[in-house]
Amino acid sequence: MGRRFLTAEDVRRLGGPAIAVDTDTVVTPQALEAAASLGIQIQSGGAGAYTAPTPDRGPDAERGLTNLSHLPEPGGAARGDDRGVIVTVIGKNRPGVLAEITAHLAAAGCNIHKVSQEIVEGYFHLILTVELGPSASFESVKADLEALGGPEDFVVRAMHQRVFRFMHRI
Amino acid sequence: MAPFTDNEVLDLIRMVELETLDIRTTTLGINLLDCADPDLESTCEKIYAKVVHHASKLVETADSVAADYGVPIVNKRIAVTPAALVAGASGATNLVPIAKAMDAAAKEVGVDFIAGYSAYVHKGFTRADHALFESIPEALDVTDHVCASISLASTKAGINMDATARFAQVVLDTANRTADRGGLGACKLVCFANPVEDNPFVAGAHMGIGEPETVLSVGVSGPGVVRGALSRLSPDDDLNTVAEVIKATAFKITRMGELVGRETARRLGTVFGIVDVSLAPTPAIGDSVSDILELIGVDITGAPGTTAALALLTDAVKKGGLMASSSVGGLSGAFIPVSEDQGMIEAVRKNALSLAKLEAMTTVCSVGLDMVALPGDISVDTLMGVIADELAIGMVNSKTTACRLIPVPGLGPGETVEWGGLLGTGIVQDPGRYGCAGLFRRSGRIPAPLQGYRN
Numbered sequence: 001m002g003r004r005f006l007t008a009e010d011v012r013r014l015g016g017p018a019i020a021v022d023t024d025t026v027v028t029p030q031a032l033e034a035a036a037s038l039g040i041q042i043q044s045g046g047a048g049a050y051t052a053p054t055p056d057r058g059p060d061a062e063r064g065l066t067n068l069s070h071l072p073e074p075g076g077a078a079r080g081d082d083r084g085v086i087v088t089v090i091g092k093n094r095p096g097v098l099a100e101i102t103a104h105l106a107a108a109g110c111n112i113h114k115v116s117q118e119i120v121e122g123y124f125h126l127i128l129t130v131e132l133g134p135s136a137s138f139e140s141v142k143a144d145l146e147a148l149g150g151p152e153d154f155v156v157r158a159m160h161q162r163v164f165r166f167m168h169r170i
Numbered sequence: 171m172a173p174f175t176d177n178e179v180l181d182l183i184r185m186v187e188l189e190t191l192d193i194r195t196t197t198l199g200i201n202l203l204d205c206a207d208p209d210l211e212s213t214c215e216k217i218y219a220k221v222v223h224h225a226s227k228l229v230e231t232a233d234s235v236a237a238d239y240g241v242p243i244v245n246k247r248i249a250v251t252p253a254a255l256v257a258g259a260s261g262a263t264n265l266v267p268i269a270k271a272m273d274a275a276a277k278e279v280g281v282d283f284i285a286g287y288s289a290y291v292h293k294g295f296t297r298a299d300h301a302l303f304e305s306i307p308e309a310l311d312v313t314d315h316v317c318a319s320i321s322l323a324s325t326k327a328g329i330n331m332d333a334t335a336r337f338a339q340v341v342l343d344t345a346n347r348t349a350d351r352g353g354l355g356a357c358k359l360v361c362f363a364n365p366v367e368d369n370p371f372v373a374g375a376h377m378g379i380g381e382p383e384t385v386l387s388v389g390v391s392g393p394g395v396v397r398g399a400l401s402r403l404s405p406d407d408d409l410n411t412v413a414e415v416i417k418a419t420a421f422k423i424t425r426m427g428e429l430v431g432r433e434t435a436r437r438l439g440t441v442f443g444i445v446d447v448s449l450a451p452t453p454a455i456g457d458s459v460s461d462i463l464e465l466i467g468v469d470i471t472g473a474p475g476t477t478a479a480l481a482l483l484t485d486a487v488k489k490g491g492l493m494a495s496s497s498v499g500g501l502s503g504a505f506i507p508v509s510e511d512q513g514m515i516e517a518v519r520k521n522a523l524s525l526a527k528l529e530a531m532t533t534v535c536s537v538g539l540d541m542v543a544l545p546g547d548i549s550v551d552t553l554m555g556v557i558a559d560e561l562a563i564g565m566v567n568s569k570t571t572a573c574r575l576i577p578v579p580g581l582g583p584g585e586t587v588e589w590g591g592l593l594g595t596g597i598v599q600d601p602g603r604y605g606c607a608g609l610f611r612r613s614g615r616i617p618a619p620l621q622g623y624r625n
Contacts, residue, residue: 004204004216005204005205005215005216005219005220007207007209007212007215007216008211008212008215009209009211009212010212026216026219026220026223027219028215028216028218028219029215029218029219030215031215052223055223055224055384055439056383057224057383057384057438057439057440057441058201058382058383058384058440058441059382059383060382060383060385060441061382061383061384061439061440061441074425086174086179088179088180088183090183113173114173116176118176125176125180127176127179127180129173129174138238139237139238157183157240158240159182159239159240160238160239160240161174162239162429163182163239163240163241163426163429164174164178164179164182166425166426166428166429167178167181167182167422167425167426168174168178168181168182168422
């Protein structure tokens, strides 16, 4: 670990045509200004011009990145098992809602594992357990589905299955 | 894994859609000890650079997690190493520039608050602690996002009454400097007995010296969810059932916090710290701890039975939270910030909730006298007395207690001040006619209680 920071004061004190800093040194905005006004070049990691380093989150973070995956997921699921999506649709009943939703899911290459629908006094709720296809991204499927329906018709919500696992499984 | 039942799925949808389930805060803790410098200006440069360097992606990352998991994250905040520890090397006597550097960094990265303009003085003052005390009123006046906290007492050390007396004066000076905003500066200033080093909630958030380089912690919320669950009970269900329902609900809320915390930390590339399992109310209707107490069975918060109901609530929340996560920390319990809770504001308005009852409630909640408006002309010794009583509760019961008291300039008991936003509406409480000038005159320390000698 080398110099943590380079300040404007450091720049004025060190002077010279160039100041070499380590690749993980943070150069303050004031130091960059001072260097620019004095015509001093700040170089990191040899000869290259200074670029802000990736934040050093500390030794625990390095370990955390490798160890975190061993933290158990609720319900005994394997980590990375993130392809499951729960789609809920709530609204006024009319023909074709299920067809509309499933058509969009099929177009996105998603596999439906479970369908549950109930109608009470003209309103329905529909719950689909879906597995995202290998080429589908959660964000795009979610945006696509949630654009369907409307406040006077039905409302769609797509959520990661992981949320339900955390909340309802020990 | 068994598929989810319809009830399980709809349970979560209801919490998010109807019961204002959200994550109150994701707080990035950043160690600033390496920013110490003999030159104050350089110290400030380093603080600004380090905070921006580490937190520039915080808001974006939290927003991406919220979008992915469908649970709103209301606030993004930063907690830093107590400023007095970082400033010591500079020998500076005015530490306002540090507050300004923190404020500028908070604005640059777009967080709500940056907390840690702090000092630990429960046994005594360093030169830097003294300088920090002196500069708090100006610092909280000229900055928008900086929060200050002071440790005045602990079970191990007793109560530093000299510091408590000076703190009371600092609170008055801070309120007076921000008189045009209803004493708003004092809303960002809190003192503690037994402060926790991993608290993600402002105003008391800071990064203790036992914490890692950077750490991401989460504060959950969820009074609306507990309220919703209790409202589905019959009035004839017994208290064991009430406790079970609160526990089960706290479990679910905590798990949301754990998920959001793990995922936000992973995406930022830092470690996940703790989930603070506190029911944190907001001025929004229904998002109220007071409503929960009334659902448990008191006519109005502050009536006889309130402390017992709060004890049940706080304990059940902790138990549910501890089962849900191995990383429960911070304050974890139930918050009762008076001005931020619609039900408590109403209780004060109806003269049901007195300052004395509030103090009793703090013996069983997780924080203390929080967001309590006091008369602007309160004497410094009376204010010190209110604070010292609260610290004594924390010291003797080996728990964290805090005071966030706002003497509202120009207002007397019963009058109302609007701070707006999450800070809500303050109704000035009456501290009574009598003070404690004799206690104020005696300097010194209240020795550590017997409970502190457990080694």
